[in-house]
Amino acid sequence: xxxxxxxxxxxxxxxxxxxxxxxxxxxxxxxxxxxxxxxxxxxxxxxxxxxxxxxxxxxxxxxxxxxxxxxxxxxxxxxxxxxxxxxxxxxxxxxxxxxxxxxxxxxxxxxxxxxxxxxxxxxxxxxxxxxxxxxxxxxxxxxxxxxxxxxxxxxxxxxxxxxxxxxxxxxxxxxxxxxxxxxxxxxxxxxxxxxxxxxxxxxxxxxxxxxxxxxxxxxxxxxxxxxxxxxxxxxxxxxxxxxxxxxxxxxxxxxxxxxxxxxxxxxxxxxxxxxxxxxxxxxxxxxxxxxxxxxxxxxxxxxxxxxxxxxxxxxxxxxxxxxxxxxxxxxxxxxxxxxxxxxxxxxxxxxxxxxxxxxxxxxxxxxxxxxxxxxxxxxxxxxxxxxxxxxxxxxxxxxxxxxxxxxxxxxxxxxxxxxxxxxxxxxxxxxxxxxxxxxxxxxxxxxxxxxxxxxxxxxxxxxxxxxxxxxxxxxxxxxxxxxxxxxxxxxxxxxxxxxxxxxxxxxxxxxxxxxxxxxxxxxxxxxxxxxxxxxxxxxxxxxxxxxxxxxxxxxxxxx
Numbered sequence: 001x002x003x004x005x006x007x008x009x010x011x012x013x014x015x016x017x018x019x020x021x022x023x024x025x026x027x028x029x030x031x032x033x034x035x036x037x038x039x040x041x042x043x044x045x046x047x048x049x050x051x052x053x054x055x056x057x058x059x060x061x062x063x064x065x066x067x068x069x070x071x072x073x074x075x076x077x078x079x080x081x082x083x084x085x086x087x088x089x090x091x092x093x094x095x096x097x098x099x100x101x102x103x104x105x106x107x108x109x110x111x112x113x114x115x116x117x118x119x120x121x122x123x124x125x126x127x128x129x130x131x132x133x134x135x136x137x138x139x140x141x142x143x144x145x146x147x148x149x150x151x152x153x154x155x156x157x158x159x160x161x162x163x164x165x166x167x168x169x170x171x172x173x174x175x176x177x178x179x180x181x182x183x184x185x186x187x188x189x190x191x192x193x194x195x196x197x198x199x200x201x202x203x204x205x206x207x208x209x210x211x212x213x214x215x216x217x218x219x220x221x222x223x224x225x226x227x228x229x230x231x232x233x234x235x236x237x238x239x240x241x242x243x244x245x246x247x248x249x250x251x252x253x254x255x256x257x258x259x260x261x262x263x264x265x266x267x268x269x270x271x272x273x274x275x276x277x278x279x280x281x282x283x284x285x286x287x288x289x290x291x292x293x294x295x296x297x298x299x300x301x302x303x304x305x306x307x308x309x310x311x312x313x314x315x316x317x318x319x320x321x322x323x324x325x326x327x328x329x330x331x332x333x334x335x336x337x338x339x340x341x342x343x344x345x346x347x348x349x350x351x352x353x354x355x356x357x358x359x360x361x362x363x364x365x366x367x368x369x370x371x372x373x374x375x376x377x378x379x380x381x382x383x384x385x386x387x388x389x390x391x392x393x394x395x396x397x398x399x400x401x402x403x404x405x406x407x408x409x410x411x412x413x414x415x416x417x418x419x420x421x422x423x424x425x426x427x428x429x430x431x432x433x434x435x436x437x438x439x440x441x442x443x444x445x446x447x448x449x450x451x452x453x454x455x456x457x458x459x460x461x462x463x464x465x466x467x468x469x470x471x472x473x474x475x476x477x478x479x480x481x482x483x484x485x486x487x488x489x490x491x492x493x494x495x496x497x498x499x500x501x502x503x504x505x506x507x508x509x510x511x512x513x514x515x516x517x518x519x520x521x522x523x524x525x526x527x528x529x530x531x532x533x534x535x536x537x538x539x540x541x542x543x544x545x546x547x548x549x550x551x552x553x554x555x556x557x558x559x
Contacts, residue, residue, distance in 0.1 A: 060525075061525035092132060095126055194231065199431040201429055202439035203427060204218075205428075207424065209412070215298065216357075216445055218441050220442060221291060224287055225435045228284060230285040232253055233430075247300070250483075252269055253295065254454045266453075266454040267290075269454070269458050294428065297484065297534065299533065300510070308417050312327065321392075334409075334412055338354040340353075340441055391405065459529070460488055463479035473491060474492070474522075487503070490526075499548055502517045503546045505545040508537055509533045510533070
């Protein structure tokens with residue numbers, strides 16, 4: 001595809017979506033994007049590629065491929081078509097016949113009566129009750145070109161804004177760190193310390209859980225009632241004792257602005273470290289609704305390679321079934337984690353999230369009534385004593401068999417020694433200088449494609465592109481920061497490419513991959529994280545050396 005054509009498609013897409021990283025989520029969006037590209041998608045074409053009830057979204061890459069299926073609008077073809085439809089050799093047709101052709105039948109109409117009047121009268125294609133089809137074709141072609149120009153103009157305006165905004169952000173960030181009298185930060189030997197005295201705060205707990213091949217985490221809705229300085233913080237909390245020299249699970253949060261239509265636009269992530277070990281992001285936020293999605297790289301939160309030897313007893317049966325003291329301590333720890341608002345009680349939502357995580361089932365109305373009527377509650381919420389009694393009853397119902405109890409513990413990330421090694425708790429807090437922020441849990445789920453794209457974008461925006469040897473369309477983005485490093489491979493070609501990404505010459509690092517020498521398949525027109533890297537032992541020097549070689553070069557090396 002020619003560079004000019006690619007730019008036009010990029011511009012057309014951005015007239016509908018804020019970034020090419022966001023998918024088209026409706027047939028209407030697909031149609032508008034194609035029209036901004038100067039194309040004319042018919043209802044049958046749209047129905048073929050957007051099947052209602054089945055198609056949920058289309059990526060930018062798919063959009064580009066669909067444009068190749070539509071013919072370019074050529075004036076000679078349009079004139080021939082009009083003459084064929086109206087059975088006229090001179091391109092002239094009566095206005096009434098023309099209107100009837102557009103308004104009759106059960107096919108969908110994009111033009112209102114007012115729009116049709118404008119086209120016929122104001123565009124100057126009607127004279128003495130006769131429509132000049134040749135003139136109409138020229139108007140259509142002119143409109144197509146105007147749509148393309150409008151798209152390119154919007155793209156240029158956005159680029160100018162981003163350049164200005166980028167410079168402004170860099171300057172503001174530098175001033176905040178260099179000004180010792182800043183009301184927001186105070187210098188320290190390693191990291192700035194946030195000073196948020198007098199700020200309004202909303203805070204909730206959360207947790208990452210390994211779930212087969214993905215990571216689930218609590219997600220949050222954040223509402224800001226008026227424009228002003230805002231800080232989002234996320235801090236890991238580890239109950240289990242860490243291995244000597246190893247840090248807690250790396251924990252970040254990505255922030256998205258949610259439009260009234262439900263669209264989510266990425267705006268930033270917690271890229272700065274506070275002196276208390278938390279990571280934070282700050283900016284002046286507009287009034288509105290936002291989504292906060294926690295993220296961990298997977299370097300320190302991974303599936304067990306080996307099961308630990310030994311186990312703790314959960315139940316003892318000496319004439320009467322009882323929970324063991326060790327199990328009660330673990331349950332108290334679990335209760336503290338699922339008590340997301342830290343009020344020492346479990347609301348129905350909190351208990352429901354716990355029940356869904358451990359059993360895969362929602363708590364029904366009658367089940368919640370049983371809990372409230374038979375266990376210790378306060379203000380309609382389950383207390384710790386009630387939580388322990390509920391598990392005591394489960395142990396009694398099972399006759400002292402602890403396997404179901406183990407299923408619940410393992411779902412919460414615990415191993416047989418009673419240590420939580422497949423989950424990582426954290427705390428999310430939002431601070432506003434001008435209003436009381438509202439923070440609510442919206443669910444426990446995977447970040448999905450939205451988070452994946454935001455993470456890739458954040459890496460690419462903070463790293464310089466490096467072309468991979470002998471590959472014109474293959475680019476490596478290598479970001480190495482103070483606390484973590486990331487490698488992204490971007491494939492601008494249409495076909496899939498296999499890339500070996502070797503970081504084995506690095507020192508004192510761990511990766512989210514099974515090996516530092518890892519091979520990835522990068523689909524056409526996409527970008528993928530090849531490695532996330534963290535220092536293995538904190539407090540010691542570490543460095544990243546990354547060699548990326550495409551499949552073709554791999555074959556040459558083997559020879």
